[in-house]
Amino acid sequence: MKSLKIAIIAGEESGDRLGGALMAALAERAEITWFGVGGEDMAAAGLQPIFPLDEIAVMGFDAIVRRLPQLLRRISETATAVAEFGPDVLIIIDAPEFNHRVAKRFRKAMPAVPIVNYVSPTVWAWRPGRAKAMRPYVDLVLALFPFEPEVHARLGGPKCVYVGHPLYERLRSLRRGGEGETLLVLPGSRRGEIDRLMPLFGDVLARLRPELPVRLLAVPRHRARIEALLASWPLAPEILSGTEGQREAFRSARAALAASGTVTLELAAARVPMVVAYKLDWGYRQVKRLHRVLPIVTAPSMVLANIVIGRNAIPAFLEDEATPEALAAALGPLLLPESPERTCQAEAFDAFDAAMGVEDSPAERAADAVLTLLSER
Template sequence: MKIAFVVGEPSGDRIGADLVRALRRRIGTEFRAIGLGGEEMAAEGLESLFDIEELSIVGVGAILARLPQLMGRLRETTRFVLDERPDALVIIDSPTFSHRVARRVRQADPSIPIINYVPPTVWAWREHRAAAMRAYVDHAICTLPFEPETLARLGGPPATYVGHPLMTDPGLTPLLARDLDMAPRNPAAPTLLILPGSRRGEVARLLPDFGRTLQLLAAAMPNVRALLPSVERLRPAIEAEVATWPIKPEVVSGSAAKWRAFGVADAAVAASGTVSLELALAGMPMALAYRLDPIGYRFRFLITGWTAALPNYIVGHPLIAEHFHETVRPNHLARRLERLMSATPERAAQIEGFRTIRERMAVERPPGEAAADIVLGLAERRG
């Protein structure tokens, strides 16, 4: 059996690798994974068409600047899938690119089943995409518990919640096994986790504000220390920026170092995104911030969701404070973080919300195994 993948960023790469392992356990040596993926899928035997770093861009402005290159890669990927005629096509996240491939494949060869693992965030913006997906997606595999109901309400394709791969991440599972403690972990010498994002643009837009936040926080909490987990490719730029800060965080790289930091910190300031869910599951109180690129900012009216924080969607109320553009104010962030790093009602409220998130996201089977059932069911139906 041959399954094609279209994956455009590291988070999707991890999900794809998990699915490939599950498929191989079911099918054995007769299984082949082909298409587009990252380092983790390469470790599972997929030879990617090109480096997915080319697709790791955020913001309307960045996309427009690289549009000719992206269109060339779109044609190349579509042509590859059609030439290979796989038993199924699995597109994972990165909807700007992956859904364009899916639409072209469906138009050229309707016989290829198409599965969308991690569907677009129609619950946050551009709701009409849900109904449009029915024309080229046979099944959506969801990693957030509220998504199947949302897709059904908006007229989207059939959908199944399989759980989030984070729930079985070997780095996070020890933290999930720990009881959630209302009290700070280091009351005498609190530790702040700084998470400015995994893409160059968002890091450049947020890191200076986070540096000023740390400086102000240190004035109120003199014994505070900071840890800054970084993806390896961004570490030189991050180290150059933090070298100018009066209060310098310890920069660490690698998955093991990141999860160790999650295990010892008292609170976090982070770029809004999937990391907010990681923090919630780890029981880490947080404040979130984000700045769009200038062109993206002009199109902010397209955002219809009541929140951009995944933990807020899961619990159904504004559990985590969000700071966007003009409200990314270091004086504000520092005061909020001081409260979250102390034994306060604000900290207790977030911890209690994290208990609810753990309960609502719990599943009986590993996500990859449940996802493999869906992919195999559609692939075998074609055969």
């Protein structure tokens, strides 16, 4: 294959990790000149970023509103710069609030250049109309979940192929050999959700009074805040952080009390039984209220493993349902060896494994899909 010019844009750290792996896989298959936006992993793979990733890596409704003027300016600058680069393909990775606006502008400037969207927007969870709206400016979606190609086909979205989830592949190595001997608490990775969930999780432990040692997995940058919030807890858990801390925490866990999010995928991959809870920020509470009048939320569960297997085997509690009493009642049986609740989740993890597994690495499958698209053009 001739040498290629590829523009690639990641809008946050998780996208940077995906982008770095994809760039390495593509570089094994073709000679490539890179251009775009990314972080450390993509820079290590050969990208000279247009501007630092942290200028656009914002999460949550409230944060986006606060940074909106800067984001709009960077959207315009990025689309213009990518068009001037003249790529053979544009790859946008997650961060739809930023990347899809760049893609729309780029499509108007260079309509013949294919656009690949790595990580499908959660059209299966809310605002399903986004799938059909993507068709004019996205030629191929690389999906992390096996149910997403069918969802895009049903909703009239772009062509979509399942390439596998890298977190699933990595976390499979953390599976325990036995029942585990600790209770793992995961209060989230963002400051707001930590503030909302730490008091709740402390109340759960006060009611449960677990006999097992308790460990808490903390995001390093929020460790000081977590330690301050622990003052109200009835016990002092061991705090772990970082990659090695996660490995140790997952391998020793008998069960977990976790914030909703990607960590539920990680726990399912590592086969750790869990109870999941979440408290919304102000912006998403308004979305929830709007949903009562105009349904815009369509996800059957906030636990990714439940969606993959098509049933709610892992208990999840949102907003008013997330009470200390309800969470303690769901978590207690998971701490007992060979309880029916543990058996139920073990069966769910079997189904999850069968659905998520892929033969090649996700990055290799994604690279092959990109090059197949280019060869068809």
